[in-house]
Amino acid sequence: MAALPKRIIKETERLVSDPVPGITAIPSEENLRYFEVTIEGPSSSPYAEGEFKLELYLPDDYPMCAPKVRFLTRIYHPNIDKLGRICLDVLKDNWSPALQIRTVLLSIQALLGAPNPDDPLANDVAEDWKKDEKRAIEVAREWTAKYAVKS
Amino acid sequence: MSTYEDDHNLRENTPPRSGRNNRSGGRSGQPQRNHRTLSAAIDSFIESNNPHSSAQVPSQTVHDTFSQALSLLATEEGSELALQLLDTINSEANGGAGGEKHQGVTDEFLDSLERVKLKDVPNKETADCPICTNLFVDNEYPLLVRLPCNVQHVSGKKSKGHIFDMECIAPWLKMNSTCPLCRFDVVAADKTRREKLEEELRKLKEEDEEEEEEGWDVYG
Numbered sequence: 549m550a551a552l553p554k555r556i557i558k559e560t561e562r563l564v565s566d567p568v569p570g571i572t573a574i575p576s577e578e579n580l581r582y583f584e585v586t587i588e589g590p591s592s593s594p595y596a597e598g599e600f601k602l603e604l605y606l607p608d609d610y611p612m613c614a615p616k617v618r619f620l621t622r623i624y625h626p627n628i629d630k631l632g633r634i635c636l637d638v639l640k641d642n643w644s645p646a647l648q649i650r651t652v653l654l655s656i657q658a659l660l661g662a663p664n665p666d667d668p669l670a671n672d673v674a675e676d677w678k679k680d681e682k683r684a685i686e687v688a689r690e691w692t693a694k695y696a697v698k699s
Numbered sequence: 700m701s702t703y704e705d706d707h708n709l710r711e712n713t714p715p716r717s718g719r720n721n722r723s724g725g726r727s728g729q730p731q732r733n734h735r736t737l738s739a740a741i742d743s744f745i746e747s748n749n750p751h752s753s754a755q756v757p758s759q760t761v762h763d764t765f766s767q768a769l770s771l772l773a774t775e776e777g778s779e780l781a782l783q784l785l786d787t788i789n790s791e792a793n794g795g796a797g798g799e800k801h802q803g804v805t806d807e808f809l810d811s812l813e814r815v816k817l818k819d820v821p822n823k824e825t826a827d828c829p830i831c832t833n834l835f836v837d838n839e840y841p842l843l844v845r846l847p848c849n850v851q852h853v854s855g856k857k858s859k860g861h862i863f864d865m866e867c868i869a870p871w872l873k874m875n876s877t878c879p880l881c882r883f884d885v886v887a888a889d890k891t892r893r894e895k896l897e898e899e900l901r902k903l904k905e906e907d908e909e910e911e912e913e914g915w916d917v918y919g
Contacts, residue, residue, distance in 0.1 A: 642882075645867070646880050
């Protein structure tokens with residue numbers, strides 16, 4: 549395997565020495581491009597009190613390409629499907645090499661606080677969300693209590 | 700007993716050269732000629748994508764033959780998929796005109812970027828490249844370039860574009876013509892600049908011609 553780019557080493561060191569509040573990212577021992585991530589749900593959202601596990605992978609052409617990120621914990625959210633795939637512009641067309649692992653994870657945390665049912669990935673959830681937002685938020689809260697329990 | 704050909708609605712004479720041909724043409728028993736067009740296109744497409752191939756097909760030709768083959772499929776089957784694919788490759792070939800995708804820049808454009816000396820970088824002791832995050836001062840042989848971001852806001856003064864290592868920004872700009880920090884579209888800016896220059900040149904030319912005519916009035 550090719551040597552790990554200096555930027556990835558620097559990012560990893562900083563994630564450990566100066567972690568983002570409410571977010572952890574730990575590189576796997578076998579593959580330093582693979583991170584086990586946890587994100588705490590924002591306090592003013594139905595995901596509050598929940599701790600969500602994600603996996604993050606830095607492709608070979610990172611940072612020219614966005615990291616690949618996926619939720620492992622089940623979550624009821626209009627922009628996250630049941631496979632954990634995330635619909636977020638900076639992970640797709642709006643990626644920029646000036647963004648970093650920490651900024652991407654912060655964007656995902658912000659997405660939890662600001663669901664966008666008009667740009668859905670999980671269509672059924674988005675429809676529920678638009679039809680009856682109160683009920684949808686209630687379901688999101690139930691799922692958080694059921695699946696996203698802090699370990 | 701029915702043969703394989705019967706089952707798959709193939710003509711007896713159609714040589715089942717490969718599974719690919721059978722799949723693409725077999726469903727409605729189209730004339731043999733069409734199978735060949737499609738299979739030739741697919742073959743040339745595969746060949747051009749194979750770096751070890753001796754006969755390189757220019758990508759433009761591949762694009763043309765591939766879209767030809769797809770339109771053939773589309774007209775005969777009315778295939779939704781073929782039409783969709785056709786749309787996709789056309790919009791990709793046109794750089795997704797009207798779409799959100801930004802195409803990359805040319806090597807000439809990269810060469811034309813403003814070079815910046817380390818001593819002219821603001822806060823040069825702490826300034827780093829936003830892409831590799833290394834300090835510019837740590838680089839023994841820095842080759843720094845400034846993108847023309849926000850050029851339109853600058854009045855007379857030097858532009859305050861974002862600075863990157865050439866090595867880092869080049870591969871990005873070749874894929875995407877926006878500044879990684881402010882998403883300023885450098886190609887669009889370059890185009891406007893050129894258009895303005897051409898406009899000015901044309902005006903100057905016209906003025907010249909007018910003067911010439913006046914000159915004739917006076918001296919002629």
